[in-house]
Amino acid sequence: MAQKPSIPKGTRDFTPSEVVKRNYIFDIVKKHFQTFGFQPIETPSFENSETLMGKYGDEGDRLIFKILNSGDYFEKFARDIMESGDLRNILNEKLQSFCSDIDLQLGEKIRQKVLKFSDYNNNQFVSNTYDLHFNFFTENLNSRFQNVYSIATNEYKHHLISWSFTAIRQGRLRNENISNFVSDDVFNFDLSDFPFDALYVETVKKLISKQLTPEISEKALRYDLTVPFARYVVMHQNELDFPFKRYQIQPVWRADRPQKGRFREFYQCDADVVGSDSLLQEVELIQLYDTVFTDLKLEGVTIKLNNRKILAGIAEVIGAKDLLIDFTVALDKLDKIGEDGVKKEMLSKGISESAIEKASPLFNLSGSNADQLERLEELLKDSEEGSKGVSELRFIMETITSLGLQSAKLVIDVTLARGLNYYTGAIFEVGAPEGVSMGSIGGGGRYDDLTGIFGLPNVSGVGISFGLDRIYLVLEELGLFPEAIDRSLDVLCLNFGTKEGLAALKLTTVLRKHGVKADLYPSDAKLNKQFKYANNRNVPYVILLGTEELNNNSFVVKHMESGKQTTFALSEVETFIGGLR
């Protein structure tokens, strides 16, 4: 039975027209990356898991696509489990042994274990069970018992509690030990023994995916271009000349829930400079945005600029330094929920009335960039970090003013946060022209110590990113793709039979040599059918070279839109080609 084919959710096939339009964007971006002195690199689609894991937070780790080891990937894991005997039996045995052997004098020690409970690494639970040293057994297993309890579902908690009380009644367990963690539950079971098996199943089900992954997967698909770039810089540091300006345009993969406009495979398009803390890099990157969007005819984009140091300075001067994240998250919502909404949220996060009062100039920081800079300077005069941020912002704004932009607008936006914990200086974001409803179409910023995680500290970087998919949608919406960009064929030669076809193929060959996208219909099918094909492919010119033309050494060109036919001598083919330009 033939399969009905489909593709994985969150992925896309790109049709010829889409590929051509996407490449149009890529080509313009690349051209300017290059004139700005950026060099291309490419990194492998998958990296070693340890290169990626832990770099994007817990949520990121979860969204990274992992690749199964090849071959009998399960064998090692199976051997570990099975050669040590039957997992459940071992566990039962050890737990039963615990029940009879437990040292009831461990009260205080156990209490301490309970307190450390939340630090206990669940992942180690299953694996440690195999290599338990019996010396430590009583003490360790007691804490493990509690660990099991902490991850069990309510149903199994009841079993466990019930069993515990039986044990207490039988004098095998002391009440004060167990009561530390069961005190709030209702005990209405009367089972004579605890069902380890069921609890065990539950436990293993919860732990095993996380536990198993590193055993059976050592590689993972690239999640962004930044971490692989940092890895590249460290690995190739001796070949690179700093400042190193690189661009990289490659797909990344995320196991996100697919939704409108969010895909599991999508291209990132990044330009970064590492190894220079000069603010001229920020200036250049703003110019680069302006240049690219101008060349794409996407005029009137807004480049928003902020600086992490300003946000930190504000939090400092209003006395909410510890609440920087809460403060900026709230401030970031200003244009959505308004001044009152922001104030309310700040209050709810524990920022004081007086602090909010101090920050209130931020809520209506309108006016020219120069006005805003002045007010920020005043507001932050008592914060060293904040003042530095203002002076950085001022340098960038003034230099750009002096250089001029072609079509973009540069504005200060102190509410801009974008991955605050990541950026350390400038923060950029590009908004589509007014009237287009679309999120940001680009963003970036400066981050210190990009490569520190891989052992090369103190390398500052600054970079920007172009949001290909959104730029595509905006260009489509505004009709900014060049006319006929997706025309795949300039000329189709019709096929009138073997001899005529050969002559037409010769003509086609000449056209192609001159860079004309030309094709010969591959068989002498009915003319109807051949014309229909020409129409479907939207070919502007069709060439007819039948018996008569063959005898006259000529060919007829039909302009499909007007229907006008022109006869050329075969020797005049270059005249025809000249007319196509």
Add this chain to the structure above:
Amino acid sequence: MAQKPSIPKGTRDFTPSEVVKRNYIFDIVKKHFQTFGFQPIETPSFENSETLMGKYGDEGDRLIFKILNSGDYFEKFARDIMESGDLRNILNEKLQSFCSDIDLQLGEKIRQKVLKFSDYNNNQFVSNTYDLHFNFFTENLNSRFQNVYSIATNEYKHHLISWSFTAIRQGRLRNENISNFVSDDVFNFDLSDFPFDALYVETVKKLISKQLTPEISEKALRYDLTVPFARYVVMHQNELDFPFKRYQIQPVWRADRPQKGRFREFYQCDADVVGSDSLLQEVELIQLYDTVFTDLKLEGVTIKLNNRKILAGIAEVIGAKDLLIDFTVALDKLDKIGEDGVKKEMLSKGISESAIEKASPLFNLSGSNADQLERLEELLKDSEEGSKGVSELRFIMETITSLGLQSAKLVIDVTLARGLNYYTGAIFEVGAPEGVSMGSIGGGGRYDDLTGIFGLPNVSGVGISFGLDRIYLVLEELGLFPEAIDRSLDVLCLNFGTKEGLAALKLTTVLRKHGVKADLYPSDAKLNKQFKYANNRNVPYVILLGTEELNNNSFVVKHMESGKQTTFALSEVETFIGGLR
């Protein structure tokens, strides 16, 4: 502790110079794909596993990279196993029950099961064990017992045999049943019972990876571009105009053992036509090879041409139709092991002396293409299929002769097989120019029914592929990349301080607007350091714009190779740019 970064074996980072050179090849290939009327498509990096699995043979299935399901991927599997109780105990219980309950009168039925043995699906072994109906028990488990035997290692076979003999001695098992599958082994163990546990561990270890994979992985990385293309054609059939000519340049992934020149991630670069069985497509594809390699300045490549129908015809006329594969595999080695070697191998495969005698004209089919065609025609005159192959070959050769090739050489090579089971008509292979030691740098052929596996039968396709990595190595070896192709910067402006730097940035901006790859050194570091950077980046021109130049509205250009310095007025910048061209 910082990680020492590395990349997975078989993958590569591409440096700027490598990316630029690879893109040079891609761009030329793409340009001609387009003038030949091919349209680009792109497909997702991963496909649903069922789209890929089973399409490349067992070896291919093994080499496909599988992607772990996201989230708690193991939970379902764990639930299935564990909620049904303990796996090993169940198995033991059932096997023991088998030993005591076996119906010894089933002789003939069991014999039939044994005969069907090879049809038995190993994958079902473990899962079926859980839901065994006890009604069928004796009969089924007997065959399963043999199944276990068939997959056990020798060591466990001995255990099994030994146990079986004990069972026979005890009258629990009849000799004639067991002897069907143990007859050739030596029985020198005297264990009193069979060690199910060890056998079970061994069995599970062998089966579980294969068994487990579909449970925890539903997606897999693209293995080639052909199957995704077939899937694309079927899914998009209503949007496509046939013949559909597509090209596709994307990476593929194979879990091959990495070795020199073989990678786990590499680009494929394919052009295919589907929906036309016209031989003009073969002609075009040969022209396309010629055009691309000529444009790459890689002159003198050899395009070898064969036809599956000719190989089948030869096997037919020499009376070795059933041995077609053995015959062609041997013939394919002609230039490696010589005529005698080929004959010897054919004999060893069971091809008769007289058949080999009949085929002997093939062994020295030298001479012109026309001569070869004539001899093949004579040799194959009694085979309809063979004669058709010759006439196809003749049409292609004659048409190409009539059209002419620019720099490639087209030769008939009846020893060419290339994935014989895949191609049904023309077979192509491109060899690097003489003197370059490199395997084929391209290949392809015609395949009927490309899309049948996905439910769209009778669509003929023909396609070719360019071997990017090898073409790269050949161009590198022959020094055919354009000079300075990897120059990443045309001009570097040195930085003499804030005011001078701003003037230089203005100049840099103008240069960039004119398409010059230009950069400003980001800080006013010592001139030594700035010049060293310029040297390292191999910049041909350095611009000096110091205080004096700033005051004079001028800039100095230093040609790095000659050391010659020229002064330009800032207003003359376009003169300088003109001189760069």
